Amino acid sequence: MKSIGAKLHDKPFPGCRHQEMGSDDYWRCYARHLVSSIYHPVGTCKMAPDSDPMGVVDNKLRVKGVTNLRVADASIMPLVTSGNTNAPSIMIGERAADFIKEDHL
Ligand SMILES: Cc1cc2nc3c(=O)[nH]c(=O)nc-3n(C[C@H](O)[C@H](O)[C@H](O)COP(=O)(O)OP(=O)(O)OC[C@H]3O[C@@H](n4cnc5c(N)ncnc54)[C@H](O)[C@@H]3O)c2cc1C
Known part of the structure; x- marks a missing residue:
């Protein structure tokens, strides 16, 4: 991924802007909003x-x-x-x- 210059998306998820981007609390919030069962x-x-x-x-x-x-x-x-x-x-x-x-x- 490094060789193609890939990097994590640097825009905070809208529902988690109140958390510091990349912090544990941010990822906790992110998971709560986006986890799905894939139906x-x-x-x-x-x-x-x-x-x-x-x-x-x-x-x-x-x-x-x-x-x-x-x-x-x-x-x-x-x-x-x-x-x-x-x-x-x-x-x-x-x-x-x-x-x-x-x-x-
Ligand atoms: C987004 C998505 C991606 C998926 N990707 C995969 C995959 O890559 N590989 C894989 O193996 N599986 C995948 N699946 C799962 C797979 O599609 C389902 O497990 C499978 O289709 C289930 O079959 P079913 O017959 O139980 O239900 P369904 O396929 O949902 O069939 C139910 C049928 O009943 C009909 N029906 C509902 N209510 C009534 C009623 N009152 N009267 C008459 N008819 C009715 C519906 O119109 C529908 O045709 C995916 C599912 C989703 C939603």
């Missing part, structure tokens, strides 16, 4: 065995206690994957298609 939400309808009271779908993606309803998206992941979520989401959709075909063909 990979999962797990709001997690797949789990019946022994887990927080489980929403079974291992065929069927919503427990409701007939004719499946969930096939990232919400069924019990925990966020360690890699990106897009390919696992597509895989969940493919598995859902297989389960539906099994039941109706």
